[in-house]
Amino acid sequence: MTFTPQTPAAEITASFPEAVQGKTILITGVSPGSLGLATAEAFASQLPTNLIISGRFTKKVQAAITHLESTYPATTYHSLIMDLSSQKIRVMSIPTRTLTEDGLETTFATNHIGHLLFTNRILSKLIKAASTTTTTTKASHSGLAPPTRIINLSSFGHKFSPVRFTDLSFPNLPNELPESERPDLRMTEYLTGNSHADEAYYGLFSYGQSKTANILHAISLNQKLLAKYNIAAFAVHPGAVDTGIGRHVTPSDVEAALQRVKDLGMDPTQKSREVVDVDSGDGQVKGVYLADCKVDDGGVVAFATDRGIAERLWSTA
Ligand SMILES: NC(=O)c1ccc[n+]([C@@H]2O[C@H](COP(=O)([O-])OP(=O)(O)OC[C@H]3O[C@@H](n4cnc5c(N)ncnc54)[C@H](OP(=O)(O)O)[C@@H]3O)[C@@H](O)[C@H]2O)c1
Numbered sequence: 001m002t003f004t005p006q007t008p009a010a011e012i013t014a015s016f017p018e019a020v021q022g023k024t025i026l027i028t029g030v031s032p033g034s035l036g037l038a039t040a041e042a043f044a045s046q047l048p049t050n051l052i053i054s055g056r057f058t059k060k061v062q063a064a065i066t067h068l069e070s071t072y073p074a075t076t077y078h079s080l081i082m083d084l085s086s087q088k089i090r091v092m093s094i095p096t097r098t099l100t101e102d103g104l105e106t107t108f109a110t111n112h113i114g115h116l117l118f119t120n121r122i123l124s125k126l127i128k129a130a131s132t133t134t135t136t137t138k139a140s141h142s143g144l145a146p147p148t149r150i151i152n153l154s155s156f157g158h159k160f161s162p163v164r165f166t167d168l169s170f171p172n173l174p175n176e177l178p179e180s181e182r183p184d185l186r187m188t189e190y191l192t193g194n195s196h197a198d199e200a201y202y203g204l205f206s207y208g209q210s211k212t213a214n215i216l217h218a219i220s221l222n223q224k225l226l227a228k229y230n231i232a233a234f235a236v237h238p239g240a241v242d243t244g245i246g247r248h249v250t251p252s253d254v255e256a257a258l259q260r261v262k263d264l265g266m267d268p269t270q271k272s273r274e275v276v277d278v279d280s281g282d283g284q285v286k287g288v289y290l291a292d293c294k295v296d297d298g299g300v301v302a303f304a305t306d307r308g309i310a311e312r313l314w315s316t317a
Pocket residue numbers: 028029030031032033034035036055056057060082083084085086087088089090091092110111153154155156237238239240241242243244245246
């Protein structure tokens with residue numbers, strides 16, 4: 001079976017019905033027009049037993065559930081209202097530096113810390129699910145990753161910045177940071193048409209840091225959960241999709257950036273059904289970052305796959 005970057009999500013889930021049927025799946029960030037809702041629809045089409053729909057506003061979550069129920073009534077839907085940052089602020093390219101009530105930069109707090117804490121809170125349920133699944137349906141997934149999975153939505157945007165351990169909340173200019181923590185000024189300048197060398201905070205720096213953290217988090221989860229509990233974690237770049245994510249940038253900025261990405265020669269890669277084993281060895285970790293329906297070890301920057309950095313991030317949280 002061959003997928004292209006344009007293959008609809010529902011077609012892909014229809015190719016793996018056994019991975020969805022009878023399952024309980026929890027999705028964060030489900031709002032109208034978001035990837036969360038598109039993901040929920042794709043899963044709902046393959047009859048999971050439970051879909052837990054999470055967002056920070058009851059009204060939006062309820063609207064999503066009403067929509068899903070009308071098309072896919074066989075699944076039971078549950079709402080889970082939570083604000084992953086404790087602040088009512090968006091998740092990408094926030095124009096100015098903002099801190100949460102805990103003093104964390106908001107993008108990092110929402111995209112990484114909130115998800116890390118939430119994952120830890122539901123870990124006992126995941127472990128229980130994995131132990132049940134192991135004895136009942138594992139055989140039917142032979143060759144695929146374990147059926148109990150944690151999927152972090154990362155992004156190509158991780159390339160903009162490593163985790164700034166000495167400067168998580170952005171008080172410092174890029175050239176004041178240790179070399180290993182500096183954002184990719186060349187890439188941000190190329191994509192935006194402006195130099196950001198003199199900005200301590202820039203939205204794509206904070207987004208990049210948080211998306212790198214999503215990959216490192218998946219690495220640490222595998223290290224702690226894969227061998228012991230048969231739970232796998234991945235970090236996925238979903239591709240560029242017109243959602244609410246661009247609310248802080250103008251359409252012409254997006255268009256210019258997409259053109260520059262094309263100029264860089266980044267062609268969509270052929271998708272495949274294959275899911276390789278997650279490498280839980282030392283050093284550079286492979287098999288954790290996915291894009292276009294395949295493991296994309298070539299598309300991830302080394303600072304996002306280093307086990308030592310992943311461990312450092314884990315102990316920072
Ligand atoms: N779209 C793309 O091109 C693209 C590309 C690469 C990666 N991604 C990744 O895909 C993921 C989803 O993005 P999207 O495109 O679906 O963006 P989106 O349309 O902006 O959706 C983001 C979702 O996150 C929710 N959210 C924001 N702040 C929150 C908080 N503090 N607590 C709980 N929920 C919160 C939003 O809820 P509200 O509706 O209440 O704001 C919304 O449901 C992100 O992790 C993004 O980095 C997207």
